[in-house]
Amino acid sequence: MPADATEPLILFYTTLFGKPVDIASIQCDLPGRWTLDKRRIAEAAAVVFHIPDYREIGDAWKYPGQYWIGWTMESRQNYKRFADPDYMRHFDFTMTHERRSDIWTPYLPRACWWDEVLAKPVAAKTEAAPLVLFQSAPLNHSRRVDLVSELARHIGVDSYGRHFRNRTIEGPDLGRTTKIETVSRYRFCLALENSSETDYVTEKIFDAFEAGTVPVYLGAPNVDEYVPPNSYINAADFSDAADLAAYLRHLVETPDAFEAYFAWRSLPLPERLVARMEEVEASGFCRLMKLVHQQMQRRPAPQAGRARLPFGLRSYLRTRLRKWRKKVSA
Incomplete structure (x- = not known):
C-alpha cells in the first residue's frame, strides 16, 4: 500500500446518513489528506466507515497495513451492529461517543x-x-x-x-x-x-x-x-x-x-x-489523523500481501447490487 507516512490519506468510505461527509470543514493542523473517492482506497492509510450506514460497507477491500475505523455517534441499542463483537472485529479502531473508544468523540461542547x-x-x-x-x-x-x-x-x-x-x-x-x-x-x-x-x-x-x-x-x-x-x-x-x-x-x-x-x-x-x-478540544477528525500518524510511525516496513474482502464475497455482491439499483433508479 503506497501510503505516505508524512501526509497519510484518510478515506471516508461511507456517507453520513446518506449524505457525503463534509471534509471541507475539517480543521486540522497535522499534515494529511482527506478524500471521499473510494477509487483511492488502495492508497489510503486509514478508511473510515460510518456504522449506521453499514449497507455501504460490504464491498470494501482491505489492503495490507491499512487501518479501518468504525465510526458512530449513535447508541448500541439503536444500531445492533455496533454492539456485535463479530461485526466490530473488522475494524482496527473505533471513533464514538463512548469514553472507552480509541478516538473519543462525545457530544460535550468545547x-x-x-x-x-x-x-x-x-x-x-x-x-x-x-x-x-x-x-x-x-x-x-x-x-x-x-x-x-x-x-x-x-x-x-x-x-x-x-x-x-x-x-x-x-x-x-x-x-x-x-x-x-x-x-x-x-x-x-x-x-x-x-x-x-x-x-x-x-x-x-x-x-x-x-x-x-x-x-x-x-x-x-x-x-x-x-x-x-x-x-x-x-x-x-x-x-x-x-x-x-x-x-x-x-x-x-x-x-x-x-x-x-x-x-x-x-x-x-x-x-x-x-x-x-x-481532552476533546481538538476535533475528533484531527485526533483521528494524530492516531494514524502515531500508528504509521510504529509500523515496521510496509506489509506484503493481497487485498481481501473482510465481509466476504456474498456481502460484496449484495452491496454492489444494492448500489447499482440505487444508481439506476436515481
Missing part, C-alpha cells in the same frame, strides 16, 4: 461554547406550561415515550416536535435558532435520550443549557460526568411521573428553589468537566 452560554442572560419564563418538549423520533429504549405520556397527565407540557405535537412554531422556523429561542421561554425542558446508555449524553441537555432553562433529563446513568452539578433534574431519581410532576410544581411555586438550579452559571466549571473538555 470551552468557548460554555463561555458564550454563561455570558447570556437567562430569558424571562413567559409560557404558561412549565415544560417544553422537542422530540421527532419515536425511539423509546429509554422509555421516554411512556414518561411524556404519563407526565402530561399531571403537568402542562408544550410539545413542538413531530412526536406528541400540541403546539406549533409561530412565525418563521429558523431551525435550531428558533428551537433555542422557544425553549428559553419555559422553566423546564424535557431532555430525553432515546436510549439509556453510559456516555450517551447528546445535545439535548446542552441545548437546554444554551436556552437558559432547567433540563429534566432521562438517559445516561453517568450524565453527572458531562454537566455541572445541580444544573438539571434527573427523571430517574423519581418513583414515577406523578412524583416528578409534583416536584416540578413545587419548584414553580417556590422561586428560590427554582433559581437554585441556575447557581452553577455564576461558578467556575468543575475541574473534572474542564479536564474532559481539554
Whole structure:
C-alpha cells in the first residue's frame, strides 16, 4: 500500500446518513489528506466507515497495513451492529461517543461554547406550561415515550416536535435558532435520550443549557460526568411521573428553589468537566489523523500481501447490487 507516512490519506468510505461527509470543514493542523473517492482506497492509510450506514460497507477491500475505523455517534441499542463483537472485529479502531473508544468523540461542547452560554442572560419564563418538549423520533429504549405520556397527565407540557405535537412554531422556523429561542421561554425542558446508555449524553441537555432553562433529563446513568452539578433534574431519581410532576410544581411555586438550579452559571466549571473538555478540544477528525500518524510511525516496513474482502464475497455482491439499483433508479 503506497501510503505516505508524512501526509497519510484518510478515506471516508461511507456517507453520513446518506449524505457525503463534509471534509471541507475539517480543521486540522497535522499534515494529511482527506478524500471521499473510494477509487483511492488502495492508497489510503486509514478508511473510515460510518456504522449506521453499514449497507455501504460490504464491498470494501482491505489492503495490507491499512487501518479501518468504525465510526458512530449513535447508541448500541439503536444500531445492533455496533454492539456485535463479530461485526466490530473488522475494524482496527473505533471513533464514538463512548469514553472507552480509541478516538473519543462525545457530544460535550468545547470551552468557548460554555463561555458564550454563561455570558447570556437567562430569558424571562413567559409560557404558561412549565415544560417544553422537542422530540421527532419515536425511539423509546429509554422509555421516554411512556414518561411524556404519563407526565402530561399531571403537568402542562408544550410539545413542538413531530412526536406528541400540541403546539406549533409561530412565525418563521429558523431551525435550531428558533428551537433555542422557544425553549428559553419555559422553566423546564424535557431532555430525553432515546436510549439509556453510559456516555450517551447528546445535545439535548446542552441545548437546554444554551436556552437558559432547567433540563429534566432521562438517559445516561453517568450524565453527572458531562454537566455541572445541580444544573438539571434527573427523571430517574423519581418513583414515577406523578412524583416528578409534583416536584416540578413545587419548584414553580417556590422561586428560590427554582433559581437554585441556575447557581452553577455564576461558578467556575468543575475541574473534572474542564479536564474532559481539554481532552476533546481538538476535533475528533484531527485526533483521528494524530492516531494514524502515531500508528504509521510504529509500523515496521510496509506489509506484503493481497487485498481481501473482510465481509466476504456474498456481502460484496449484495452491496454492489444494492448500489447499482440505487444508481439506476436515481
